[in-house]
Amino acid sequence: MFHYVMGGLVLVGIVIATIAYFRSKSANKPVIDSDVDSDEFDGTVGEEFPTRTEPRASLIELTDENFEAEMAQSDLPIVVEFFADWCAGCRTQMPLMEQAAAKLVGKARFFKVDHDVFNSLLVQLNVDSIPTTFFIDPKTRTQIVHVGVLRVDAIEKKLIELAAASAQGIKHAPESVHMYLLDAN
Numbered sequence: 001m002f003h004y005v006m007g008g009l010v011l012v013g014i015v016i017a018t019i020a021y022f023r024s025k026s027a028n029k030p031v032i033d034s035d036v037d038s039d040e041f042d043g044t045v046g047e048e049f050p051t052r053t054e055p056r057a058s059l060i061e062l063t064d065e066n067f068e069a070e071m072a073q074s075d076l077p078i079v080v081e082f083f084a085d086w087c088a089g090c091r092t093q094m095p096l097m098e099q100a101a102a103k104l105v106g107k108a109r110f111f112k113v114d115h116d117v118f119n120s121l122l123v124q125l126n127v128d129s130i131p132t133t134f135f136i137d138p139k140t141r142t143q144i145v146h147v148g149v150l151r152v153d154a155i156e157k158k159l160i161e162l163a164a165a166s167a168q169g170i171k172h173a174p175e176s177v178h179m180y181l182l183d184a185n
Contacts, residue, residue, distance in 0.1 A: 059101055
């Protein structure tokens, strides 16, 4: 019996030593530095500013108080960015949105919704991941929703896609989990 107990203890010791070895080996691997925790993010952290001198424009912040007034006065396509200060992907996305707003002035109106300030809108629209961007043509009630970070050129392409869908009479996908933004509130 003593031999079985000793053999079992030796085997357990070998297993523990092996686990410790592999854990220490993986601990010595270089850490991949990424501040983005979004599964939808495409991995382009650090590439958001091909030219740091690009002009930026502030986005209009939507709140309970100004939501209806701001949405009612828009004849241009609307871009609404849902963000939070604590969200790493949002911190990457916001400067890109500001660059797009400066580049596309007169072609679209850019807004932002703070997750922590106007949370009721996110719940109503079923926004459960951020950053999430709504692209809306208020004239035709066409809507495209994108989850994740978008570069400036991708924002432009989404607006072109919105215009094409709008021209075809496509509203928003019936299987979309997101309510139409302009019907909110």
